Amino acid sequence: MAVNKYVFLILLWFTTLTPVLSQRSSLLDANVDDFPQIEIDFSYRSPHLLDTTKIKLLENGKSFDTFNLKEKKTNNSITSKQVLILIENSHWQRFDSQLESVKLLWSEIAGEVIDKNDEIFVATFDWTKGSQSIHLLNEKGTSSPSQINDLIQSISKPDNDGRQHKSTEIYPALIESVSFLNNLNKNDSVAQAILLFSSEFNNIYNNTQTKTDVIISARNSGIPIYAYRYAYSNKYDLKDIAQNTYGVQLNMQESTNQNVIKSINEIKERYAGKNYTLKFESSISANNDFRDVEIVISDEESINLRYQSPDKWSLIWKNQNYRYGIIGGGLILIVLVFFLIYQLKKRRDKQLEQIQNIQHETENAIRQSELNRAEEKRLKEKKEEELEVSKFEKELQLHFNSIPRPAQLISSVGEEIEILKPVFYIGRRSENDMSFDNSTVSKVHAIIYYDHIPGTLQLLNEKRYIIVDFDSTNATYVNGQLVASISEIKSGASPKYLNNSDVIQMGEVSITFMD
Numbered sequence: 252m253a254v255n256k257y258v259f260l261i262l263l264w265f266t267t268l269t270p271v272l273s274q275r276s277s278l279l280d281a282n283v284d285d286f287p288q289i290e291i292d293f294s295y296r297s298p299h300l301l302d303t304t305k306i307k308l309l310e311n312g313k314s315f316d317t318f319n320l321k322e323k324k325t326n327n328s329i330t331s332k333q334v335l336i337l338i339e340n341s342h343w344q345r346f347d348s349q350l351e352s353v354k355l356l357w358s359e360i361a362g363e364v365i366d367k368n369d370e371i372f373v374a375t376f377d378w379t380k381g382s383q384s385i386h387l388l389n390e391k392g393t394s395s396p397s398q399i400n401d402l403i404q405s406i407s408k409p410d411n412d413g414r415q416h417k418s419t420e421i422y423p424a425l426i427e428s429v430s431f432l433n434n435l436n437k438n439d440s441v442a443q444a445i446l447l448f449s450s451e452f453n454n455i456y457n458n459t460q461t462k463t464d465v466i467i468s469a470r471n472s473g474i475p476i477y478a479y480r481y482a483y484s485n486k487y488d489l490k491d492i493a494q495n496t497y498g499v500q501l502n503m504q505e506s507t508n509q510n511v512i513k514s515i516n517e518i519k520e521r522y523a524g525k526n527y528t529l530k531f532e533s534s535i536s537a538n539n540d541f542r543d544v545e546i547v548i549s550d551e552e553s554i555n556l557r558y559q560s561p562d563k564w565s566l567i568w569k570n571q572n573y574r575y576g577i578i579g580g581g582l583i584l585i586v587l588v589f590f591l592i593y594q595l596k597k598r599r600d601k602q603l604e605q606i607q608n609i610q611h612e613t614e615n616a617i618r619q620s621e622l623n624r625a626e627e628k629r630l631k632e633k634k635e636e637e638l639e640v641s642k643f644e645k646e647l648q649l650h651f652n653s654i655p656r657p658a659q660l661i662s663s664v665g666e667e668i669e670i671l672k673p674v675f676y677i678g679r680r681s682e683n684d685m686s687f688d689n690s691t692v693s694k695v696h697a698i699i700y701y702d703h704i705p706g707t708l709q710l711l712n713e714k715r716y717i718i719v720d721f722d723s724t725n726a727t728y729v730n731g732q733l734v735a736s737i738s739e740i741k742s743g744a745s746p747k748y749l750n751n752s753d754v755i756q757m758g759e760v761s762i763t764f765m766d
Contacts (some may be wrong), residue, residue, distance in 0.1 A: 261345050261625040279526065281558035286566055287533040290542065292323070292554055296473070296497070296524030310533060318531035320546075329519040331368035332442040333392065335428050337385065338403070339421070339449035340375040342411040346450070349481040350406065352503065353448045357403045360508055361396035364515040369394045370435075373402045376424035377409050384420035385427045392435075404619075422460035425476060426692060433472040442522030444498065445476045450483035462492060469496040475521070477514060479503050481738025490519055497521065510569070529556075537563040580612065643708040647673045650710055651701050658716060659765040660685055660755075670716070673701040677757065678721070693723035697734070698751070706741050716749040716766070728756040 259466075279292040295301065308315040321430040338353055340346060366369055370392030374385040388402045425445065432443045469476055475498035478489045493500035501513045535542070539562040546554040594699055651673040658670045668685050676683040700717045703710055720727040720736040727734040730753055735744040739753060749755075755762040 278556050278558075281556075283558065286537050288563050289529075289531055289533055289544075289558065291529045291558060292526065293529065293556055294524055294526050294552070295554060296522065297727045301525075301527065301546075301548065306547075308529075308531060309545040309547065310531070311543055312537065312545075313534065315531055315534075318529065320527055320529050323526040323528055328440055329442045329523040330440045331366065331370070332444065332518050332522075333370045333372075333432060333437065334444050334446055334515075334518070335372045335374060335401070335432055336403070337424060337428050338373070338375045338406065339377070339447075340406060340408065341377045342409050345483065346408070349448075349450055350408070352481060354404055354406070356503075356508065356511065357400050360512050360515075361400040364511050365394060365396045365399060367394050370441075371399050371430075373399060374424075374428065374431075375406055376420045383427070384424040385431070387431075396550055417499045421451065421464050422462065425465045426460055426493070429465075429468045429472050429474050432474055437635070442519045443472075444518045444522070445474060446479065447476060447489070448479045448481070449489070449504075450481045451478070451489045462489075465492055466495045475499075475518075477518075479506075479511065513674070533560065535560070537561050537566045541562070643693075644701075647701070647703060647710065654714065658749075661763045662687075663761045663766060670699060670701070673699075673703075675699040677762075680722075685762075687757075687760045689754075689758060689760050692724050693721065693725070693759055695712050695721045696723040696725075696757045697721055697727045697755070698737070700746075704740065704746050705737055716764070717746045718749050718755065718764075719746060725758040729753050731756075 256668050276398070279294060281292075282290040303320050306320070308318045308320075312539050322594045327387045339349070340350055345671050371394065372392050375388070376384045376386065377740045382415055388406070389398075393399060411495075425447065432445065435443075437443065465476075469492075474496065476489075477498040478493040478500040480489070480502050482502060490500045492498075499517075501510055501514060503511075525663060529544070529546070533542070537560045539560060540561050541557055544556045544558065546556070547556065579612040660670065662668075670684075672684060675685070675698065676686075676695055677685045677697045679689065679692045680686060680694045683695065698705070698719050698721055700719065702712065702714055702716075704717060705719055717726065718729060718734055719740060720734045722738055726736075729747055729749065732747070734747045749764045749766070751764070751766045755764060
C-alpha cells in the first residue's frame with residue numbers, strides 16, 4: 252500500500268487552543284484495503300492512555316457505537332532530554348527560604364535526574380527586570396550533574412532597585428523559556444521540558460501576558476511545563492499551566508525528593524506518548540472521497556484524522572467478495588440470521604447460568620450464615636459454661652479452705668497423706684495426689700471429691716467426702732462394697748460417701764480414710 256495515497260496530515264480544530272493537538276498526535280498510516288473495514292495508526296502524545304470506555308468516534312460527523320482502539324507495543328524513540336531549569340529569585344525576604352530549598356534539593360537529586368545524553372540549562376527570573384525576564388546562567392547546555400549543581404548553588408539574590416509591584420515575571424519568563432528551547436537544535440529523539448521552581452506569585456499589574464498565552468505558546472512548541480510550587484498563598488496556582496501543557500505540578504511543602512526525581516525521570520516517557528491502532532467499519536459507501544475521523548476525548552478535546560476511501564468500482568473489481576456480493580448476499584443473510592439466533596441462544600444460556608450461579612451463591616451464603624450463628628451460639632454457651640465452672644471452682648476452694656482440719660489417707664504400709672485439695676486423685680501415676688507403684692492400680696484409679704458430686708456445679712453443704720471410681724481396671728471398694736464409677740454417676744448412680752475409718756480397696760492396695 253502506498254503511504255502517500257492513504258496517509259494524510261492530521262486536521263485539527265479547536266475553539267480556543269487550536270494548536271494543541273498538532274503537537275500531541277499525528278497520523279502514521281491508514282489502511283483501507285479491506286474497506287469498509289478501516290484501520291488507522293496514529294500517535295497521541297499524552298501522559299495518559301486513552302480511556303476507550305469514555306471516548307466517542309465520529310466519521311464525517313456520524314457517531315459509531317462499535318470500534319476498536321488499542322495501544323501498540325512500540326519502542327520508545329526518545330533517547331535524551333533538553334531541559335531548562337527556571338528558578339524564581341527575588342530581593343524579597345520571603346524568597347530566601349525558597350532559594351535555599353531549591354539549592355538543597357538539587358544538591359541531592361542532580362546525579363539521579365541528569366543522563367549523559369541530556370542537555371540542561373539553568374535560568375532565573377525576578378521582579379526587577381524590564382524587557383527580558385529570564386537570566387541564563389549557562390548559554391551552552393550541559394549533561395554534568397555537578398556543573399548543574401554548581402550553577403544552582405551560585406545563585407544569589409538580586410539587589411533591590413526600588414521598583415515595587417511592577418510585575419512578577421512568571422508568565423513572560425515562561426514564554427521566553429519556551430522560545431529559548433524552541434530555538435535549540437532538536438530532533439525527534441529529544442524530549443523538551445521546562446522545570447519551574449516558583450512560589451507562583453503573579454500580581455494584577457501584569458497584563459502583558461496571560462496564563463492562556465503561556466499555554467498556547469508551550470503547546471504550539473510541544474513543550475510541557477513542570478511546576479514545583481513553594482506555596483506563598485493559596486490564591487496563586489499554576490496547576491492549569493502544568494496540566495494543559497502535559498507537565499506535572501508538585502507542592503514542594505508536601506512532596507519528597509523521590510516525587511521530584513520520579514517526575515523529572517518520566518519526562519522522556521511522557522513526551523514520547525503512545526501509538527494506537529483504530530479499527531472500525533465505515534457506514535459510507537466507497538467513492539474515493541476524503542473522510543474526517545474524530546475521536547472525541549471530552550467536551551473540550553478531540554483528535555481529528557483524515558483518510559481517503561477507495562474508488563467504488565475499483566474496489567469491486569479488486570475484491571471478489573464485492574464482485575460476487577449480490578450472488579452471495581442471500582446466503583450471507585441466512586448465515587447472519589442463524590448466527591444472530593445462535594448468539595441470542597448463547598446469551599440466554601449464559602444468563603440462565605448466571606441466575607443459577609446466583610441462586611447457588613445465595614443458598615451457600617444462607618447455609619454459611621446458619622453455620623456461623625450455630626458456631627457463635629456454641630462458643631457463647633461454652634464460654635458461659637467455662638465461666639460457671641471457674642466460678643464454682645473458686646467457690647469450692649473457698650468452701651474447702653473453711654474446714655478446720657483436712658482428712659487423711661493412711662496406706663497399709665503406714666504412709667499418711669492429708670487431703671489438701673477439694674478434688675483429690677489416687678492412682679499409679681506419679682502426678683496423682685497419692686500414687687502407688689503397683690500394677691493392680693490404674694494410672695488414675697479413683698478420685699475423692701469434697702462436698703460435691705462430680706459433674707455438678709453445686710455444693711452439697713454436708714462437709715463430707717465422696718469417692719468415685721475413675722473407670723479403673725480392678726474397680727474400687729469401700730469396706731468391701733463396690734464404688735460407683737464416674738460414668739455410672741453421670742448416668743444417675745448414687746455416689747459413695749466416706750466415713751471415718753472406712754477402708755478403701757484398689758486392687759492389691761488398701762487405704763484407711765480418717766476424718
